[in-house]
Every structure is written in C-alpha cells, then in structure tokens.
Amino acid sequence: MLFVFLRKFLLVIPTLIGASLIAFALIRLVPGDPVLNLLGERGGNPQVVAEMRAKLGIDKPLAEQYWIFLKNALHGDLGDSIVSNRPVAEEFWSRFPATLELAGVSLVWSILLGLPLGILAALRRNSALDYSVIGVSLIGYSMPIFWWGLILVIVFSVQLGWFPVSGRLSVFFEVPPKTGFLLVDSLLSEEGWSAFVDAVKHLVLPSIVLGTIPLAVMARMTRSSLLEVLGEDYVRTAKAKGLSWFRVVYVHALRNALIPIVTVVGLMVGALLTGAVLTETIFSWPGIGRWLVKSVEARDYPVIQGGVLYLAFLIVMVNLIVDLTYLWIYPRMRSRT
Amino acid sequence: MVLGSGWDDGGKVMKITFVFSILFVLILMTVQVQAAKTFVYCSEGSPSGFNPQLATDGPTFNASSHAIYNTLVEFKSGTTEVEAGLAESWSISKDGLTYIFKLRKGVQFHSNALFKPTRNFNADDVLFSFNRQRLSNHPYNKISGGNYEYFASMDMGKIIKDIVKKDDMTVEFHLSQREAPFLANMAMDFASIFSSEYADAMLKAKTPEKVDTDPIGTGPFVFKSYQKDTLIRYTANPDFFNGKPKIDKLVFSITPDASVRFQKLKVGECHLIAEPAPQDIDSMKSNNKIRVVETEGLNVGYLAFNTRRGPFVKKEVREALNMAFNRKAYLEAIYMNRAVLAQNPMPPTIWSYNEKIKGFDYNPEKAKQLLAKAGYPKGFETEMWTLPVSRPYNPSGKKMGEMMQADLAKIGVKVKLVSFDWPTYLEKSRKGEHQMIQMGWIGDNGDPDNFLNMLLSCNSVTSGSNLARWCNKKFSSLVEMAKQTSDIKKRTELYKKAQEIFKEEAPWATLAYARVFRAMSVDVVGYQLQPFGSELFEKVDLK
Numbered sequence: 001m002l003f004v005f006l007r008k009f010l011l012v013i014p015t016l017i018g019a020s021l022i023a024f025a026l027i028r029l030v031p032g033d034p035v036l037n038l039l040g041e042r043g044g045n046p047q048v049v050a051e052m053r054a055k056l057g058i059d060k061p062l063a064e065q066y067w068i069f070l071k072n073a074l075h076g077d078l079g080d081s082i083v084s085n086r087p088v089a090e091e092f093w094s095r096f097p098a099t100l101e102l103a104g105v106s107l108v109w110s111i112l113l114g115l116p117l118g119i120l121a122a123l124r125r126n127s128a129l130d131y132s133v134i135g136v137s138l139i140g141y142s143m144p145i146f147w148w149g150l151i152l153v154i155v156f157s158v159q160l161g162w163f164p165v166s167g168r169l170s171v172f173f174e175v176p177p178k179t180g181f182l183l184v185d186s187l188l189s190e191e192g193w194s195a196f197v198d199a200v201k202h203l204v205l206p207s208i209v210l211g212t213i214p215l216a217v218m219a220r221m222t223r224s225s226l227l228e229v230l231g232e233d234y235v236r237t238a239k240a241k242g243l244s245w246f247r248v249v250y251v252h253a254l255r256n257a258l259i260p261i262v263t264v265v266g267l268m269v270g271a272l273l274t275g276a277v278l279t280e281t282i283f284s285w286p287g288i289g290r291w292l293v294k295s296v297e298a299r300d301y302p303v304i305q306g307g308v309l310y311l312a313f314l315i316v317m318v319n320l321i322v323d324l325t326y327l328w329i330y331p332r333m334r335s336r337t
Numbered sequence: 338m339v340l341g342s343g344w345d346d347g348g349k350v351m352k353i354t355f356v357f358s359i360l361f362v363l364i365l366m367t368v369q370v371q372a373a374k375t376f377v378y379c380s381e382g383s384p385s386g387f388n389p390q391l392a393t394d395g396p397t398f399n400a401s402s403h404a405i406y407n408t409l410v411e412f413k414s415g416t417t418e419v420e421a422g423l424a425e426s427w428s429i430s431k432d433g434l435t436y437i438f439k440l441r442k443g444v445q446f447h448s449n450a451l452f453k454p455t456r457n458f459n460a461d462d463v464l465f466s467f468n469r470q471r472l473s474n475h476p477y478n479k480i481s482g483g484n485y486e487y488f489a490s491m492d493m494g495k496i497i498k499d500i501v502k503k504d505d506m507t508v509e510f511h512l513s514q515r516e517a518p519f520l521a522n523m524a525m526d527f528a529s530i531f532s533s534e535y536a537d538a539m540l541k542a543k544t545p546e547k548v549d550t551d552p553i554g555t556g557p558f559v560f561k562s563y564q565k566d567t568l569i570r571y572t573a574n575p576d577f578f579n580g581k582p583k584i585d586k587l588v589f590s591i592t593p594d595a596s597v598r599f600q601k602l603k604v605g606e607c608h609l610i611a612e613p614a615p616q617d618i619d620s621m622k623s624n625n626k627i628r629v630v631e632t633e634g635l636n637v638g639y640l641a642f643n644t645r646r647g648p649f650v651k652k653e654v655r656e657a658l659n660m661a662f663n664r665k666a667y668l669e670a671i672y673m674n675r676a677v678l679a680q681n682p683m684p685p686t687i688w689s690y691n692e693k694i695k696g697f698d699y700n701p702e703k704a705k706q707l708l709a710k711a712g713y714p715k716g717f718e719t720e721m722w723t724l725p726v727s728r729p730y731n732p733s734g735k736k737m738g739e740m741m742q743a744d745l746a747k748i749g750v751k752v753k754l755v756s757f758d759w760p761t762y763l764e765k766s767r768k769g770e771h772q773m774i775q776m777g778w779i780g781d782n783g784d785p786d787n788f789l790n791m792l793l794s795c796n797s798v799t800s801g802s803n804l805a806r807w808c809n810k811k812f813s814s815l816v817e818m819a820k821q822t823s824d825i826k827k828r829t830e831l832y833k834k835a836q837e838i839f840k841e842e843a844p845w846a847t848l849a850y851a852r853v854f855r856a857m858s859v860d861v862v863g864y865q866l867q868p869f870g871s872e873l874f875e876k877v878d879l880k
Contacts, residue, residue: 032760035484036767036801040393041778042791043767043801044490052484083385085481085549094565150596158600165601168567171377171588177564284592286566299760 008323012316019312020073020305024066027296027304034058034082034299056082058301069305078306083298088306091291096310097180098168099287102279103272105203106211111265114215118222119249125227133219140216149209149282156205163205166284170198206283210276214268221264225257232256258329266322270315375586376861376877379598379607383566383591386481388549389526390470393486398526399611399872400569400589405447406529406554409438409463410520414873415865417635417686417783419524423458423555433515433823436523438463440506445576446532447559449551451542454534458555460502465533467500476540481549487527490800491781515821517828521782530555557582557875566591583863583878602627602856608879609857609864611872615673615732621856628861633686634853635780635868637679637788638730639845640721640741641804643772647719653711655843658773659697660704661748662741662846671737672849679847681836683788686850686868687780688825689832694840696847704748716749722766722774723756729851729870730777737775737848767801774804779870785832790816793839805844812838 035052036043044052053059057068072079078088121133157165168182169175175182175189183203186195229235230253238252277289288307295303382396389402402408411422424438444458469477470485471494488494498513512519522528535553539545552560555578558571569589573582590607592598595614599621601607613621613629621627642649642658649655668676677685680696708716721741724734731737735756742752752773757765766774781787790797795813797803812835819831839845853870860880867873 030761031764032758033764034760036763037760038393038484038486039490040763041776041802042393042490043763043797044486045492045796045800048489048800052486052489055479055483080482082482085386085391085546091565098567150600153597153600158603161604165604165606166592166597167590167606171375171568171590171606174562174570281594282597284567284590284594284597286564286591290593291566297759 004327005320005324008320012313012320015316016309016312017070020070020309021066023305023308024069024301025062027299027301028062030299032299034301037298038082069302073306073309078309079302081295081303082300083295083303088302091303092288092307092310094180095286095288095291098182098285099273099276099280099289101181101183102203102206102210102276102285102287103269105207107214107265107268107272109207110211110215110218110268114218115222115261117215118219119226119254121219121223122226122230123249130223133223137216137219140212141220143212145209145212145278146282148212149205149279152205152209153282163201164198166282168199168202168285169195170202173198175199206279206285209282210272210279214272217264217268218261221261222257225260226253229253229257255329259326262322262325262329266318269318273314274311374584374879375588376584376609376874376879377588377590377607378872378874379592379601379610380589380872381595381598381611382593384563384569386549387552387560387563388481389529390466390485390488391481391549392526395870396591401552402526402529403556403871403873404558404571404587405552405556405560406531407444407556408524408526408528408530409440410524412524412783412867412869414876415632415867417521417780417868419520422524423463423530427520429520429823433517433821434512436510436512436519437503438508438510440508441578442506444555444578446535446555447553447574449553449560451544451547451551452532452535452538452553454532454553456534458530458532459505460508461505461533462530463508464500464502465536466529466531467497469531469536470494470527471497477536477545477548480545485527487525491522491525491527493522493527515823517820517823518782518784518786521784521787525782558587577875579875582875584874587874599856602858605858607858608861609855609872609877611855612729613854613856615675615854618673618675618854618856626859627856628859629854629856630864630866631675631852631854632866632868633677633684634729634851634870635684635686635783636730636777636851637682637684638676638728638775638777638848638851639679639682640848641771641774641776641845642843643769643774644805644807644844645769646772648711648713648717649772651711652842653707654713656697657704657707657711657748658745658750659843659846660700660707661744661750662697663699663744664696664846664848665699667737667740668849670740671731671733672851675854676849676851679850682793682839682845682847683785683836684780684850687783687785687788689785689829691833691836694836696840697843701744701747708748708750713749716751718751718753720753720755720772722762722771723754724775724777725756725762726759728777728779729853730779730849731775732851734775766804769806771804776804781869783868785828786816786820789832789835789839790820793844807842807844809838809842812842 035049080087081091117133121130124130153165156162173191173195175185175195178185178188182199186199189195235253238248274289276287277293280287280290292307380396384397384400385392387401389398407423409422409424410419413420423441425441426439428437446454448454468475470488472478496512496516497510499511501509503509532553536548539547557574557577559574561570561572563569571587573585575581592601595612598610599617602610618629621629642655644650664678668674680694681691721738723738724731738754742754745752778792791802793803794816795808798806798808815831815835819828822828853866855866857864862880863876863878
C-alpha cells in the first residue's frame with residue numbers, strides 16, 4: 001500500500017513539469033502582447049514598449065524565460081502578476097478559498113441528492129420516478145449555465161427576494177479574513193451567527209447553479225452503474241440467500257457500483273475547481289476560474305503559468321486521493337496496482 | 338425487478354431531505370440585515386491595484402485616484418475645464434516652458450495602521466510623486482513592477498526636463514518643449530499626489546510596496562480594505578480640504594456582468610451601477626425606483642482605412658466607402674439611438690470642434706462613381722477587422738461589421754469580416770496588418786491634442802495609435818503648432834483647420850459619439866456624471 005502510494009506520488013513531479021511547460025508554451029504561442037494589452041487603444045512608441053517588456057523580463061529568449069520560471073518556482077516564487085504587480089502566490093491563495101468553498105458546497109449537495117436519486121431510479125427501473133430522474137438530469141446536464149443562473153436570480157432574488165443577487169456577503173457585514181472561508185470567518189467574527197446566515201444565503205444560488213451538472217452526472221452515473229451491478233450473479237445469490245434489501249443494495253451492490261462513481265467525483269472536483277467561470281461571473285464570485293480567464297485575456301504570463309501549476313498540483317492530489325479510495329473500496333485492486 | 342417493501346425507505350430519505358431544505362430556507366429568511374448610511378457603487382471590474390500611476394483602466398482610477406487621491410489641478414466636476422486642486426494657483430512663464438504651482442496649505446494626508454502623518458502636504462510630496470515615475474534611479478522607480486504606462490505613453494518623461502522645489506509650498510516644472518496640453522495632463526490620474534513621508538516610512542520598514550497596496554492620499558475617502566474581486570471599502574475623510582463627504586461609508590461592490598448589476602440595482606443591493614447595458618436602459622427608465630442620467634461622452638467610434646495598403650492608398654476609395662455607409666442605421670441598430678452621428682475625429686464636447694464640417698452623406702450611387710474614377714468600377718475584395726470587445730464607442734463590433742459588409746456589398750466591395758481576441762487585435766493592428774479596422778477612443782484630458790495628435794499625427798504612426806497609418810505633413814504640422822502655443826484662440830483656429838484636412842483626406846469613416854449613461858436608485862442625490870466616464874462620490878448623498 002505504501003509502495004503504491006509512493007509510486008503514484010513520485011509520478012506527480014513529471015506531471016507538474018509537463019503541465020507547467022504546456023501552460024508556458026501555449027500562452028506564448030498565441031499572439032498578443034501583455035504590454036500592448038496594458039497600453040490598450042493608446043499604444044506607445046516602440047522604445048517605451050521595449051523598455052516595458054524588458055522590465056517584465058519577456059524580452060529574453062523563451063528557453064531562458066522558462067528556466068528562470070522553473071528555478072524561481074522551485075524556490076516557491078511564481079513571479080508577480082503583470083496586471084496587479086502582486087505575487088502570483090498571494091493572488092492565488094486570496095481567491096482559492098472562495099472557489100473551494102463554492103465547489104465544496106456544490107459537490108456535497110450534488111452528491112447528497114444525486115446519489116439517492118440515482119439509487120432510487122435504478123431500483124425502480126422504468127417507473128415514472130426513473131423516467132423523471134433521467135429526464136431531469138438530462139435537462140440539468142444540457143442547461144446553459146448563464147441562462148439558468150440568471151433565471152434563478154430573477155425568480156429567487158428579484159421576484160421573491162429570498163436570496164441576494166450576487167457576492168459572498170452583504171456589504172453591511174465587515175468580516176475580517178482569517179481563513180478565507182466565509183462560512184468559518186463569519187462565525188469567528190463579532191457579527192457571528194447573523195454574518196454566517198448571510199454567507200449561507202449568498203452560497204445557495206451559486207452552489208445550485210454550479211452543482212446542477214454534477215448532480216445530473218451523479219444521478220445518471222449512479223443509476224447506470226447500480227443497474228449493471230444489480231444484474232450480476234452475486235447480487236442474485238445474495239437475494240436468494242434471503243439477505244435484507246439494505247444489505248443487498250448498500251453492502252453488496254453499491255460498493256461495487258461506487259468505482260465508476262468515485263472516478264466521476266474525482267473528475268468533477270477538477271471541473272468544479274477550474275470550470276466555474278460562468279457561475280463566478282453571474283454571481284460576482286471572486287474565484288480562481290474568472291481570475292485565470294481574465295489573465296489569459298490580459299496575457300498575464302506569470303499568473304497563467306503559476307495558476308496552472310497550482311491547479312495542476314491540486315488536481316493531481318485529488319486524483320491521488322481517488323486512486324487511494326479505489327484501493328479502499330475495492331481491495332482486489334491493491335494487488336493489481 | 339421486485340425487491341420487497343423495504344425499498345420504499347429510499348423515498349423516506351428524500352422526504353426528510355425535502356423537509357430539512359424547506360426549514361433551512363425559512364431560517365435564512367428570518368435574518369434581516371440592518372443597513373447603515375453606506376453608499377454602494379456596483380463597479381464593472383476589479384481594480385488592478387491602488388496606484389493610479391501604474392494603471393490605465395477605469396476601474397482602477399475610480400477606486401484609487403478619484404476616491405483616495407488628488408492632483409495639483411483637477412477637472413471641474415461635469416466638465417473638462419481645469420480648476421485648482423492641491424495647487425491653489427499656477428502661472429506659466431512667457432516662453433511656455435516653466436509652470437509654477439503654489440500649493441494649498443493645511444492639507445492633511447490620511448492615516449492607516451501603518452502610518453500617521455506628522456506633517457501636512459508640501460512640495461516634497463509633489464517631487465516624490467513625479468520623480469518616482471521619471472527617474473530610473475529613484476528608490477521607488479522599480480517598486481511594483483515600475484511600469485508607468487500612462488506617464489510613458491504621454492511622453493511625460495521627455496516633456497518634463499526638471500522639477501524644482503522653490504520652497505515648501507511652491508514647485509516649478511521645467512519643460513523641454515512647449516506643451517499646451519501640459520496643464521490638462523496634470524489633472525490626469527497618473528499625476529496623483531502621494532505622501533513622500535509615507536513612502537520614506539515604508540522604505541525604512543522594507544515594505545515599499547505597501548505604498549501601492551495600502552494607499553494614503555489626501556482625497557475625500559480613506560481606503561479601509563479590499564477583498565479581491567469582491568469589495569472595496571472606504572470611509573469618509575473628515576479632514577478633506579473641500580469638506581467632509583456627505584456619506585459615511587463608500588463600498589465598491591465588484592459586479593462584472595451588466596445584467597446582474599441591473600438586478601442588484603432593482604433589489605436595492607446597489608445605489609449606483611457602472612456601465613448599464615444599452616438594451617437595459619428603456620427598462621430602467623420605466624422602473625419608478627430607478628433614475629437614469631446621461632450626458633454627452635468624450636469618445637469617438639470609427640473605422641480606420643489603412644492608407645498604406647491596397648486600394649485605401651487612394652483618397653477617392655476612402656471617400657467612396659464613407660459614402661457607402663448608412664451610418665444613421667448603425668446608430669439605431671448598434672447604439673439604440675444612444676449616440677450622435679460623428680462628423681469629426683473628436684466629439685463636440687471638446688473645444689475647437691469644427692461645427693461647419695458635415696460628414697459624408699449616405700450615397701451609394703455617388704460612391705460607385707467615385708470607385709470607378711479610382712479605377713475600381715467593379716469594386717474589390719478586402720478585409721474588415723471587427724472590434725472584439727464591447728466599448729461605449731462601439732457596443733457590438735461584429736454586428737456593426739455585418740451591417741457595414743452589407744452596405745459595401747451594394748457598391749461591389751466584397752468584405753471578409755475578421756476578428757481576434759483583444760490582445761491579438763491590438764498587436765496585429767500595431768503592426769499595420771489590417772486593411773480596415775474598427776476602433777475608438779475615449780478622451781483622457783479634454784484637450785483636442787489628445788484626439789488629433791494621439792490618433793492621427795505622423796508621430797502616432799510609430800506609436801501605433803494611428804491605425805489609419807495616415808501621415809499628412811500639413812495636418813501634423815498644424816497639430817504640432819497648436820501644441821506649441823498656449824493661446825486658446827490660435828489653437829482653436831489651428832485645430833479647426835486640421836479637422837478640415839481630415840475631412841478632405843478621409844482616413845477614417847467616423848461613426849458615433851456615444852452618450853454616457855448611469856443608473857441609480859431614486860434615493861441618490863448630488864451625483865454628477867463626468868464626461869470622462871469617471872466616478873466622483875464626494876458630493877453624493879442618500880435621501
């Protein structure tokens with residue numbers, strides 16, 4: 001087990017170098033210059049542009065730039081953002097808790113709802129409930145996020161006034177950032193419970209929007225995976241032995257059906273951490289996705305390189321956890337890996 | 338598949354989940370937030386920082402220079418006229434090369450957790466603010482990246498020869514050339530005045546970057562905190578030299594999507610919103626809780642012909658295309674009639690605008706004749722680059738491109754529409770790779786030089802902002818002469834002549850001067866729209 005873990009952990013290093021190289025090369029392959037972007041419509045005479053490029057160090061040969069980036073990264077320095085002039089690490093970690101909080105809540109509710117829905121649909125195959133779950137999850141999966149978000153805002157914020165339109169906390173609460181997670185910081189602040197409730201209210205609509213697709217995927221995946229397992233001989237044997245429905249489904253069938261589900265959850269975590277751009281835009285959520293997209297638009301090289309490296313690291317870690325979870329769920333894999 | 342009655346337990350789980358969800362929503366709804374007298378402005382984007390010397394974008398200027406800082410001279414609210422700011426008065430030497438500023442006495446800098454000022458504003462602060470940007474050996478020059486984009490692109494490093502402190506309250510700027518727009522430049526954001534005492538203290542503490550992240554100014558609002566991409570908080574400066582602002586707290590709630598800003602205004606989460614979407618204006622006007630204000634903008638949207646490529650070398654071709662465009666139709670479809678037809682390369686809000694000049698009328702027949710005369714009786718094939726970003730001067734480049742394409746097809750000119758993302762668009766156009774390109778300009782300082790010289794002179798071909806790559810010696814010398822004199826009457830005359838040459842040579846098709854809009858709660862009083870599109874909150878109040 002330890003050997004498996006170490007082997008997988010060592011694979012992280014080439015993966016990260018590969019990811020950083022791809023991010024470094026791709027952003028430089030596309031045309032567009034960070035300095036000209038900063039100058040916008042006004043431009044600047046060639047000498048000014050050259051001086052600015054030299055200050056940013058982007059006038060050096062590409063190999064040298066990459067070597068400097070790699071060397072500094074190994075010392076924990078990912079450089080400064082071209083736009084904000086602040087260290088990339090500071091910029092990343094000031095936004096990451098917001099992303100993690102939203103992604104976490106979205107994932108939790110999509111699993112809590114998606115898993116039982118998928119199980120129910122599988123158990124009552126071809127019933128009205130089954131068709132409803134399939135239908136609703138299909139709609140959820142194909143819903144344009146931007147439209148869905150705005151509809152929820154118009155109905156629940158503007159018409160009914162139940163939830164705030166956007167942001168993480170009402171402007172009337174001044175919660176000093178301690179952990180960056182508002183659900184925690186609000187409880188630690190002087191305003192305590194009322195700030196916490198306000199933070200939860202702000203989380204409801206964005207997490208519904210962000211969790212919609214994972215919920216749909218979760219329900220469908222659970223349904224199909226469980227159906228497949230329920231048809232297996234050992235399930236029939238278990239039923240024939242007179243075991244209770246609970247044991248058959250939850251102990252025998254579900255455990256084996258969980259393998260593809262855990263894989264999907266792992267992939268969803270990656271998608272939730274990086275792909276929340278639209279949700280973050282609609283709800284003015286200060287997360288990583290929007291920040292990275294803005295950085296690509298501005299050709300903010302250090303942010304893209306550094307941000308991708310951080311995210312790659314986190315996703316690799318999630319995958320590692322998923323792999324270890326397989327071993328826990330499915331002991332036979334221990335000998336295969 | 339029949340699996341027995343126990344399977345119904347799954348349904349119970351769902352019911353319990355449902356009941357808990359409803360309870361949860363009810364608890365949330367019981368907590369109400371009590372509002373203090375706080376003004377909430379929903380801005381369109383995050384500031385890149387809090388030092389206006391290091392920025393070029395509106396959100397940064399609104400969050401820094403307009404709220405926290407002052408300049409020696411300032412634009413009178415609602416106009417482009419220059420008035421006293423941190424300088425009480427100023428004089429210009431006869432040769433136009435020396436500007437003497439008498440500084441305002443008794444102006445206090447803000448304080449924060451890192452710094453308490455021990456003295457009032459004086460000449461050292463002026464020297465620090467400019468020397469940081471112009472002297473490469475200044476201890477602050479390289480801090481926070483050290484790219485002073487505006488200062489550099491306005492050529493201020495070359496224009497300012499020296500800055501001399503005559504006494505604590507008098508500063509002299511010596512210029513290397515006569516520069517009539519200099520005073521207006523001094524009212525721009527990059528000319529904000531920083532505390533040299535704070536800078537010294539931070540240098541001593543080995544945290545010089547704090548000057549840029551934890552700003553200390555003299556302005557109407559004191560910076561409190563910034564939660565990235567979410568909120569910026571300020572409190573009113575009780576010692577502000579023009580009197581304490583009427584609101585106690587100012588909050589910028591960063592909301593990048595225009596339709597979301599509108600929804601927030603509707604439910605009272607914002608008092609004022611930035612850049613309302615043109616398509617929402619009618620709906621805003623019909624809402625009795627919302628007030629929409631508008632003013633003429635300081636901008637121009639245009640299509641530049643690359644005068645160094647293909648058929649556009651010929652003046653007749655440029656004129657013909659100008660006549661082929663049904664510009665009034667664009668105003669209706671693209672700007673929803675919230676713009677004025679542009680006749681000149683600068684808007685009528687700027688002095689020296691030549692009102693005698695009328696743009697080209699829509700006349701496809703005459704356009705065909707002109708094309709034939711130029712040697713293109715059957716038209717030609719070309720490319721048009723459409724603006725990839727939405728700007729007040731052109732809200733929808735693609736749609737505009739499609740309408741222009743249809744108009745040009747009528748005179749036999751086949752246009753292929755091309756677009757890139759914004760940085761690529763800028764880079765390629767600076768190299769002159771385009772044939773026709775949509776662009777626009779929002780004025781910086783209300784001076785005609787900022788349009789005519791910046792966008793159309795021979796010098797601006799090399800700097801890249803002259804996208805027509807049009808170098809007309811006569812036009813350039815008129816603009817240069819106008820820059821060299823401070824006599825407004827003479828300057829007006831020269832700029833009017835320059836506009837005539839522009840009309841004769843037609844390097845652009847001028848499209849529109851877009852109006853500027855803001856939407857706010859009816860409770861807001863004392864708000865005045867600025868022609869530059871900037872936000873000033875010192876006189877704003879809530880009913």
